Amino acid sequence: MKTVLSQTVFAMVNNYTGKHDREIIADFDTNGWPQTGRNKALAVIRKSFSPMIAGDQHLATFVKHGIDDWGDAVYSFVTPAIANYWMRWWDPKEPGKNKAKDAPYYTGEFLDGYQNKITVEAVGNPTEAQKEEGGKLSTRVAGFGVIKYDKPDRTITFECWPRNVDIMDPNQEQYPGWPVTISQFDNFSPKTSFQLPTLELSKEDQIVTVKHSATKEVVFSVRINGKTYQPKVLELGSYSIEIGEGDTPITYFDIQAEKTNRKKLKVKL
Structure with missing residues (x-):
């Protein structure tokens, strides 16, 4: 089982940054552009059935990437920042297409600001309460990721934890949308094959x-x-x-x- 580590993933899974008052169209910090290079990299990563693990976005996300069609490439997990002064949000105006029943409106199929195909499955958006609670570095959806590989079963479980919790306590909860478990083979599972x-x-x-x-x-x-x-x-x-x-x-x-x-x-x- 293989995994690709990257500073960040190749898609813009945020549309508000710093303050939740002005939508942005392009964020070059996401490595979602140029699209040609992004798609070429994903096509290579897909050959090895590898998910991507990255950081640097100040916003935890779990996404399946698309090149020619939604979902025809690999999954990516952006872990939350362990200290998160600068905040970002993924808050689309319209619900995603083909999202799971009862899933949040911000999940499903989208084109990001660079017209990259992404299928969003989980996002750790800040809330107003989190903005004001505790220290500015240790709350605000700060946290860490835990990734567990089950080699005999060929599954991978992605966990996304708030910073100030004891993950050994069974009563503690992860950020909404997590944990997520996928098969290794889901990283090369196009709709049309x-x-x-x-x-x-x-x-x-x-x-x-x-x-x-x-x-x-x-x-x-x-x-x-x-x-x-x-x-x-x-x-x-x-x-x-x-x-x-x-x-x-x-x-x-x-x-x-x-x-x-x-x-x-x-x-x-």
């Missing part, structure tokens, strides 16, 4: 690498969970599938992607 044959392997937990036949470009590479796995790709075409690791991987060439693929490949390693 095409299937390669289902792999049935003689050994479990093998590395599977898929490449474009014509360009040899890697589409993705991941250690699967178990002995059965159906690779999914972003477009129709011909692919190669490399299975195994070390000096003797097995490679299948000119494998065709289909919208619905019921073929199977039995692989003896």
Whole structure:
């Protein structure tokens, strides 16, 4: 299981900064621009099924990024600042599209200030009470993140805690929207995809690498969970599938992607 660490994530998940009285359109501190570089970076990160963990935004967020479509790239978690004098808010004028039932209005699918596709799942917005409560550094949605990896299950749980709580106390609560648990494989799960044959392997937990036949470009590479796995790709075409690791991987060439693929490949390693 892999994770990408970054100073900040490549999207503008705030539209008020400093004071909640004037909406801003562009915040270059977010690394959401230039969009070409942002999309290129996300396309590379997606190849490894890696979520992103970052900071530097003074606002905790959990987002799924999109390149060509909403949700076709990886998740990101921006942890809250451990000391938070400067505040930001994500407070869109309209509710997000396709948000979960009963989810807050600020979740769902949006275009950020740079027209990047983002699906917002959780935000730690400051409240008026938090602005006035306690010290200006230790409240104001200050806090920290805890990320837990369950390697056998291939899941990742993201926790977002206020600074002045005992996280060992079962009565303490995280910021609204957290914890969030995802599968490792959710970091490459576009809404529209095409299937390669289902792999049935003689050994479990093998590395599977898929490449474009014509360009040899890697589409993705991941250690699967178990002995059965159906690779999914972003477009129709011909692919190669490399299975195994070390000096003797097995490679299948000119494998065709289909919208619905019921073929199977039995692989003896």
